[in-house]
Amino acid sequence: MLCDNMTKQNKPNCMCICGKKIALSLKRKRYSKKLLTYRMLKKYNLYPSPALTVDGIVEIDNKILLIKRKKHPFKDFWALPGGFVECGETVEEAVVREVEEETGLKTKIKKLLGVYSNPNRDPRGHTISIVFVLDVVSGEISAGDDAKDAGLFDLNNLPKLAFDHEDIIKDYLMNR
Template sequence: MKSSITNRPRPVLAVDAVIIRKNGSIVLVKRRKPPYEGYWALPGGFVKYGETVEDAIKREVKEETGLDVEIKGLIGVYSKPNRDPRGHVVSIAYLVVEVSGDLRGSEETDIGEFNAIPDKLAFDHNDILRDGLKLAGKMGINVNVNIK
């Protein structure tokens, strides 16, 4: 008997963005809901069925920050099974730069602009952020963030 792909347990797909503003700062969101309520996090979220990951990252950034962004590069794929307490979530992280829009929070998050990495980041976002800032440096993107 053949096994159907839909019958297999599988991880959920998400996207995360390291956003570099025109002034070289980064944008983070403060979570208002569990998990990690009250922690700073990278903007991002779950990919909708039928949506590309590129469209998902642009949608999530717009919803959570009010910014329109351009994708500059793939930071990496983060897939540790325990990286999210809600279950096995695989996240595709992108380096993006601000193109236009007005920075604002959402119903689920507050917004912050930083020139240093906060101590309290949700999930494995500290790793993703550091990897993203390294990629930005290699690409010659203006980054004005103090890495501790």
């Protein structure tokens, strides 16, 4: 995120930019960590930072809601519903939006489970995920957006999961 200054309402006047787009515009070189150095970023007052994501845990009748990923990475693996936080959006708004987009369920936040920040949790780059436990308000389960499928799974018989979602579910079961 790039911020020039604060507006009169004390909100930052920001523009979110993908690091890859910045890299492509610098010297018109293909993005590569080897080509894009910290020195080049500093020259333009740009600093690399992790991407912010959210994941939602929805339990219904002792089963957990999972989506089958439509895209890489982990295409065709099952995962917790979630995704990237958009600019100008709170993490709370993002998790409710992402769960609805991917599963068709309207939800409300019950509690914060935790923050997962291992730099190697996502092969696309360093992402930090804030994980919430949610209650269903309304809707029926149907796959949408980045989900190929959505369904409920027995907590004792989970499929192979994407990212670090197995660890997240283990933490959820310990703190339930």
